Amino acid sequence: MPNLSKQKNVAGKLIEFGMVRQTADEITHRRHQNKGEHQLRFQGQGKILLALAQTDGQSQKELATRLNLTAQSTAEFVNKLVKKQLVTKEKSTADRRKTIIRLTDSGRQTAATESVKVPEFLNALTDTELDQFATILTKINASLYDEINTYNPSWHTKFQQTVADTLRDWFL
Amino acid sequence: MPNLSKQKNVAGKLIEFGMVRQTADEITHRRHQNKGEHQLRFQGQGKILLALAQTDGQSQKELATRLNLTAQSTAEFVNKLVKKQLVTKEKSTADRRKTIIRLTDSGRQTAATESVKVPEFLNALTDTELDQFATILTKINASLYDEINTYNPSWHTKFQQTVADTLRDWFL
DNA sequence: ATTTTTAGTCAGGGGGACCTGATTAAAAAA
DNA sequence: TTTTTTAATCAGGTCCCCCTGACTAAAAAT
Numbered sequence: 001m002p003n004l005s006k007q008k009n010v011a012g013k014l015i016e017f018g019m020v021r022q023t024a025d026e027i028t029h030r031r032h033q034n035k036g037e038h039q040l041r042f043q044g045q046g047k048i049l050l051a052l053a054q055t056d057g058q059s060q061k062e063l064a065t066r067l068n069l070t071a072q073s074t075a076e077f078v079n080k081l082v083k084k085q086l087v088t089k090e091k092s093t094a095d096r097r098k099t100i101i102r103l104t105d106s107g108r109q110t111a112a113t114e115s116v117k118v119p120e121f122l123n124a125l126t127d128t129e130l131d132q133f134a135t136i137l138t139k140i141n142a143s144l145y146d147e148i149n150t151y152n153p154s155w156h157t158k159f160q161q162t163v164a165d166t167l168r169d170w171f172l
Numbered sequence: 173m174p175n176l177s178k179q180k181n182v183a184g185k186l187i188e189f190g191m192v193r194q195t196a197d198e199i200t201h202r203r204h205q206n207k208g209e210h211q212l213r214f215q216g217q218g219k220i221l222l223a224l225a226q227t228d229g230q231s232q233k234e235l236a237t238r239l240n241l242t243a244q245s246t247a248e249f250v251n252k253l254v255k256k257q258l259v260t261k262e263k264s265t266a267d268r269r270k271t272i273i274r275l276t277d278s279g280r281q282t283a284a285t286e287s288v289k290v291p292e293f294l295n296a297l298t299d300t301e302l303d304q305f306a307t308i309l310t311k312i313n314a315s316l317y318d319e320i321n322t323y324n325p326s327w328h329t330k331f332q333q334t335v336a337d338t339l340r341d342w343f344l
Numbered sequence: 345a346t347t348t349t350t351a352g353t354c355a356g357g358g359g360g361a362c363c364t365g366a367t368t369a370a371a372a373a374a
Numbered sequence: 375t376t377t378t379t380t381a382a383t384c385a386g387g388t389c390c391c392c393c394t395g396a397c398t399a400a401a402a403a404t
Contacts, residue, residue, distance in 0.1 A: 003299050003302065004265065004290075006299060006302040006303065006306070007290050007294045007295075007302060008290055009302075009306050010294055010297075010305050010306050010309065011289070011290045011291060011294060011303050013305075013306055013310060013313065014291070015217035015311035016309075016313050017309055017313055017316075018213075019200045019214035020313050020316040020317060021316055022213075022214055022215070022318070023214070023316075023320055023327075024316045024319045024320050027319075027320055027323045027324050027327065028319070028323060030197060031356085033252060041190075042191035042195070043194070043390090043391070044192055044390065044391050044392080045390085046334050047392090050392080057334075059351075060351070060352070061350080061351055062260035063294070063350085064300055064351095069391095069393095070387095070392075070393060070394085071352065071353090071394050072352090072353085072354090072392085072393070073350070073391075074352095075352065075353070075354095076391085076392080077391085077392095080390090084377060086285065094403085095350095095400080095401070096399085097350065097351045097352070097399070097400050097401065098350095098351065098352090098400095099351075099352070104200045107312060109199060117183070117224065118179045118180055118183045119183060119186070120315070120319065121312045121315040121319070123179075123310075124183055124312060124314065125182075125308060125311060125312070126313045127175050127178060129307070129308050129311070130179060130182050130303070131174065131178065131180040131183075132301070132304040132305075133182050133185075133304075133305075133308050133310065134178070134181050134182050134185055135301070136303050136304065136305050136308075137182065137186060137188075137189055138185060139296075139297060139301070140189060140293045140296060140297070141188050141189055141192050143292070143293040143295070143296035144189075144192040144195075144196045144293050145192060145194045147200070147292065147293070148192070148196050148199055148391075150194055150222075151199045153399070154201050157256060169209060215360090215361065216360065216361050216362080217360085217361090222394060231381075231382095232381070232382070233380080233381055236381095241361095241362080242362075242363065242364085243381070243382065243383090244362085244363070244364085244365095244382090244384090245362055245363070246381080246382095247382065247384095248361085248362085249360095249361085249362095252359095252360085256394095267370080267371070267380095267381085268369085268370060268371085269369070269370050269371065269380065269381045269382070270370095270382085271381075271382070303378070309359075313378080
């Protein structure tokens with residue numbers, strides 16, 4: 001069993017990481033005056049974008065189901081993304097009830113750029129540390145997947161199939 | 173110079189971590205039906221709570237200044253926290269313009285519990301990995317502090333003095 | 345040919361993070 | 375003492391995430 005004080009230490013640093021990272025983000029964003037360019041979160045509009053980046057041309061219903069959102073929420077996010085010209089909506093010809101959502105070039109780029117950007121702080125690490133970090137994160141993520149699976153197996157399946165695998169495709 | 177593909181790999185896992193962690197959070201929260209109990213973020217109301225956990229009994233103005241918020245935003249967050257019975261407001265007797273904000277027992281507990289909770293996923297790591305992780309996070313945080321310092325030295329000072337030190341007190 | 349299911353939409357709402365502007369009451373400076 | 379500064383408040387706004395309820399149009403089932 002792992003050392004509790006070591007765990008606490010890491011937990012603290014993890015929280016600090018979260019806080020400092022966010023603050024650093026705010027500051028650099030303020031400086032650059034990049035209004036629309038927030039870090040892509042796995043939430044709301046970002047969630048949609050990421051899901052489309054993996055499988056483009058899904059219907060709103062599909063997106064809603066996969067991302068565990070209501071149809072209305074999905075519609076809202078999609079509409080916002082349309083306004084930002086990151087996705088397009090078009091009626092399906094096969095089934096005229098359905099609306100197919102597609103990434104625009106800009107949307108595809110945003111999804112790729114914003115999410116896949118390598119954070120500068122990783123430059124502070126050596127190759128060895130990067131390897132260690134990768135191993136650690138792999139373990140942690142596996143543990144979190146387990147947790148999700150325990151509470152909600154169906155969600156786990158959907159989740160892992162869609163977005164998590166996307167990232168693996170991009171990075172490996 | 174570090175290996176770019178290693179960096180990308182880690183960057184991906186970090187994003188995945190963010191996504192999976194949030195999803196796991198949502199699920200467990202939904203199960204537990206804990207409505208008010210979100211993870212404390214270093215933002216808005218959480219920011220206030222954390223600052224008070226370090227130095228209780230600050231005035232709204234002090235909080236606003238330290239946390240780089242407007243007086244109005246600060247008031248809003250404080251009022252919300254009052255409604256949730258996590259803090260109390262009382263007029264300063266020394267200077268009747270000032271309002272002193274204090275944590276309630278529940279507030280103190282929330283700040284401690286919610287932020288200092290050791291995430292379960294750390295159980296997946298060995299002692300060696302915890303050490304490595306600590307080293308890595310220390311470096312990363314230092315790098316982020318540098319970044320903050322570069323763009324906004326004054327903020328850096330305030331920030332580090334308040335919240336980062338809080339965490340150090342708690343964990344070391 | 346109806347009824348039912350499905351995909352979306354509109355309307356409205358709850359919370360959250362922030363902000364600007366205008367105003368009041370109390371302390372500090374002139 | 376009068377003016378100015380300071381701490382807070384109210385009012386109102388922007389944008390974000392996310393949900394329920396009510397309603398249409400089109401496809402599927404009966």
